[in-house]
Amino acid sequence: MLISPELILAIFGMLVLVVDLIGRARTREWLPWVTVLGFVLAFAATLYIWGSNASIFAGMYSVDMFSLFFKLLATIAGTMIVLVSIDYLRGRTTRQGEFFSIFTFSILAMTMMASSASLLMIYLSIEFLSYTSYLLTGFLREDKKSNEAALKYFLYGAITSAVMLYGLSLLYGVSGSLNLTDIATAFANTVDPSVRTVALVAPALVLAGLGFKISLVPFHQWAPDAYEGAPTPVTAFLSVGPKAVGFAILLRVALTTLPIYQASWIPLLAVISIITMTLGNLVALRQTNIKRLLAYSSIAQAGYMLIGLVGVNLTGNSPFSGLNGVLIYLFAYLFTNLGAFICVIAIENATGAVNIADYAGLVRRAPFVAALFIIFFLSLAGIPPTAGFIGKFFVFGAALREGFLTLAAIGVINSIISVFYYFAVIRAAFFLDAKDPSPIRITPLVTAMLTVTAAMVLLIAVYPQPLFNLAAWSMGMFGVVK
Amino acid sequence: MIPLQFYLIVAAILFCLGLFGALARRNAVAILMGIELMLNAVNINLVAFWRYVKPAAPTMDLAGQIFALFVVTLAAAEAAIGLALIIAIYRSRDTVNVEDVDLMKW
Amino acid sequence: MLTSQFLTYVAFFVLSAIALIGAFLAVTLRNLVRAALGLILSFMGVAGIYFVLEAEFVAIVQVIIYIGAISVLILFAIMLTRGLMTSAASTQNSQWIGAAFVGMLMFAVLFFVAITTNWPLAQPHTISDLIPRLGADLVTTYLLPFEAVSLLLLAALIGAIVIARE
Numbered sequence: 001m002l003i004s005p006e007l008i009l010a011i012f013g014m015l016v017l018v019v020d021l022i023g024r025a026r027t028r029e030w031l032p033w034v035t036v037l038g039f040v041l042a043f044a045a046t047l048y049i050w051g052s053n054a055s056i057f058a059g060m061y062s063v064d065m066f067s068l069f070f071k072l073l074a075t076i077a078g079t080m081i082v083l084v085s086i087d088y089l090r091g092r093t094t095r096q097g098e099f100f101s102i103f104t105f106s107i108l109a110m111t112m113m114a115s116s117a118s119l120l121m122i123y124l125s126i127e128f129l130s131y132t133s134y135l136l137t138g139f140l141r142e143d144k145k146s147n148e149a150a151l152k153y154f155l156y157g158a159i160t161s162a163v164m165l166y167g168l169s170l171l172y173g174v175s176g177s178l179n180l181t182d183i184a185t186a187f188a189n190t191v192d193p194s195v196r197t198v199a200l201v202a203p204a205l206v207l208a209g210l211g212f213k214i215s216l217v218p219f220h221q222w223a224p225d226a227y228e229g230a231p232t233p234v235t236a237f238l239s240v241g242p243k244a245v246g247f248a249i250l251l252r253v254a255l256t257t258l259p260i261y262q263a264s265w266i267p268l269l270a271v272i273s274i275i276t277m278t279l280g281n282l283v284a285l286r287q288t289n290i291k292r293l294l295a296y297s298s299i300a301q302a303g304y305m306l307i308g309l310v311g312v313n314l315t316g317n318s319p320f321s322g323l324n325g326v327l328i329y330l331f332a333y334l335f336t337n338l339g340a341f342i343c344v345i346a347i348e349n350a351t352g353a354v355n356i357a358d359y360a361g362l363v364r365r366a367p368f369v370a371a372l373f374i375i376f377f378l379s380l381a382g383i384p385p386t387a388g389f390i391g392k393f394f395v396f397g398a399a400l401r402e403g404f405l406t407l408a409a410i411g412v413i414n415s416i417i418s419v420f421y422y423f424a425v426i427r428a429a430f431f432l433d434a435k436d437p438s439p440i441r442i443t444p445l446v447t448a449m450l451t452v453t454a455a456m457v458l459l460i461a462v463y464p465q466p467l468f469n470l471a472a473w474s475m476g477m478f479g480v481v482k
Numbered sequence: 483m484i485p486l487q488f489y490l491i492v493a494a495i496l497f498c499l500g501l502f503g504a505l506a507r508r509n510a511v512a513i514l515m516g517i518e519l520m521l522n523a524v525n526i527n528l529v530a531f532w533r534y535v536k537p538a539a540p541t542m543d544l545a546g547q548i549f550a551l552f553v554v555t556l557a558a559a560e561a562a563i564g565l566a567l568i569i570a571i572y573r574s575r576d577t578v579n580v581e582d583v584d585l586m587k588w
Numbered sequence: 589m590l591t592s593q594f595l596t597y598v599a600f601f602v603l604s605a606i607a608l609i610g611a612f613l614a615v616t617l618r619n620l621v622r623a624a625l626g627l628i629l630s631f632m633g634v635a636g637i638y639f640v641l642e643a644e645f646v647a648i649v650q651v652i653i654y655i656g657a658i659s660v661l662i663l664f665a666i667m668l669t670r671g672l673m674t675s676a677a678s679t680q681n682s683q684w685i686g687a688a689f690v691g692m693l694m695f696a697v698l699f700f701v702a703i704t705t706n707w708p709l710a711q712p713h714t715i716s717d718l719i720p721r722l723g724a725d726l727v728t729t730y731l732l733p734f735e736a737v738s739l740l741l742l743a744a745l746i747g748a749i750v751i752a753r754e
């Protein structure tokens with residue numbers, strides 16, 4: 001029962017292939033709906049096992065509230081991305097069966113990453129997600145940009161994952177075990193100062209692989225190209241999926257394995273956080289392509305999220321534990337960033353345009369999309385009353401509580417910088433005249449998805465209590481470890 | 483017995499040679515070759531640790547070898563995906579030099 | 589006893605030299621077909637090191653998969669994208685000095701970790717029924733990764749075909 005979400009996803013991943021293989025042209029229309037059914041069932045199964053706290057498969061796999069939180073995130077993201085990719089893929093590829101099958105497997109990989117509690121499962125699930133992401137990025141093989149994006153993404157990913165793997169092998173060597181709990185015990189019980197070196201070097205190497213998935217500077221160079229070249233629904237997926245579960249593993253490794261070395265990794269993460277948000281925001285100012293702009297924006301967002309981990313403090317009963325900040329931020333970011341990308345997809349479906357200049361006069365051509373752009377950009381910049389504000393409030397609050405005043409100040413300054421490039425898009429959409437004033441037709445499905453994401457962004461802002469509870473439940477297991 | 487450190491040093495040299503190849507080469511296939519060397523270095527580490535290090539639990543006494551086998555399997559899948567992408571790029575623009583693959587700036 | 593000790597040392601040093609020389613050739617030779625042959629040499633040396641470590645099964649898997657599959661795949665790709673490999677232009681990119689620096693820095697760190705750490709050593713253990721134990725463990729303790737990797741291979745297979753087919 002405990003792995004039923006994973007089993008459902010595995011079955012549906014194969015089922016989609018079979019339906020594609022034996023079906024006729026008309027049955028193939030159902031492929032995305034079969035995929036969505038799989039995600040909905042996996043979502044329901046996650047809710048069904050809600051509250052479990054078990055370690056299964058010889059301690060390799062933790063089905064705890066923390067992992068279930070990320071499984072909910074993964075299946076929600078999967079459902080929305082499939083729904084918006086239906087119109088996008090039509091006419092761009094004839095291989096929809098393979099696309100949806102690989103996509104289902106990538107969501108499966110995300111759910112496995114969330115639960116991985118062994119070096120082997122961590123490596124395996126990260127690679128699983130990476131391989132499927134490379135394939136989805138390069139899926140439009142007639143499109144030169146898609147090819148190029150996939151190759152660059154692949155080469156960066158393969159190098160960083162090899163570096164990460166070296167770090168994992170050192171962790172195995174120093175503990176004689178693959179399970180994170182055993183490694184934690186080995187670190188906690190030793191008085192040997194030489195182990196301290198390994199406890200610094202090995203996680204730093206692992207951070208290369210995770211930083212690649214999360215797109216932290218200096219492992220971010222793939223992101224702008226991969227985001228620009230990938231099919232836009234895949235870009236939307238890359239901006240939320242790997243980032244979320246990358247954080248899941250980062251949090252799990254940092255908080256269960258290395259809490260006694262917290263004093264030594266906090267400065268490193270603080271520096272990375274500052275560089276990541278500053279570089280992401282400054283380079284975003286110069287972008288003319290909306291997908292590249294959102295790529296740099298999502299790099300910067302990863303920097304903000306990292307502030308929560310820097311300010312983490314699980315002792316006491318403060319509402320700002322840092323960990324809950326990261327979880328709340330991720331949840332808010334999921335809907336915000338997906339929403340922004342669905343706006344981009346809506347315009348691209350109708351006109352093919354992805355440059356900010358093409359958004360001139362959008363308010364007359366597609367008033368609904370233009371209005372929602374404002375909501376999503378306010379949320380990305382962290383301005384109330386939006387979900388993004390709640391997220392930033394909790395991560396910055398944690399940094400202040402732990403006395404990282406400079407870090408929080410840099411975070412706030414960065415949020416202000418980000419307003420400029422978000423506003424550049426708004427300016428084009430509202431205050432410039434369109435070259436071609438013909439209205440843009442938005443399909444009903446995309447409209448529905450836009451409504452859902454925008455509603456969630458506002459709902460989280462006005463009624464955040466359920467999300468607070470969700471985050472509080474999810475981090476319960478770390479309290480036990482401490 | 484050969485000390486464990488000897489194996490670790492060989493692995494470290496091999497890893498850094500592979501890393502150098504992966505960072506310094508222009509050709510995508512050559513970069514992939516560097517990556518394969520890095521994975522081999524990790525496997526030497528894993529198998530050497532398996533042989534020398536005290537397992538934390540009785541169930542962990544084969545962990546290093548099993549991990550190494552999984553690394554080999556994933557390396558094969560990685561090579562297949564990488565070469566598929568390289569061939570697709572070669573078809574569309576007659577080059578596999580990463581510096582010439584520059585429709586978008588790096 | 590002493591001679592067998594000595595022979596183990598000789599085997600280790602010879603095999604390590606093969607692995608490292610092969611690797612050096614693989615990352616420096618201009619002609620990529622020759623570089624790939626260097627890579628195969630290196631894989632052979634590594635397989636030998638596994639034999640010295642008494643991990644026969646991993647050694648055999650190394651030969652079958654790395655040399656039999658991955659190297660052949662790489663050679664195949666080199667041949668398919670031919671015409672680019674024999675050009676006089678340098679095969680190193682402009683950042684090779686930086687890359688060499690990164691490699692040496694990384695080596696310094698890894699070397700330091702390897703020799704200064706007190707690894708939790710035990711009597712080197714040999715397992716007499718190694719291969720049956722590996723097989724049993726794969727479908728009991730490691731059942732979950734075993735099943736997961738099969739799905740991964742399926743996804744990789746489908747994806748690679750979709751992207752590379754004519």
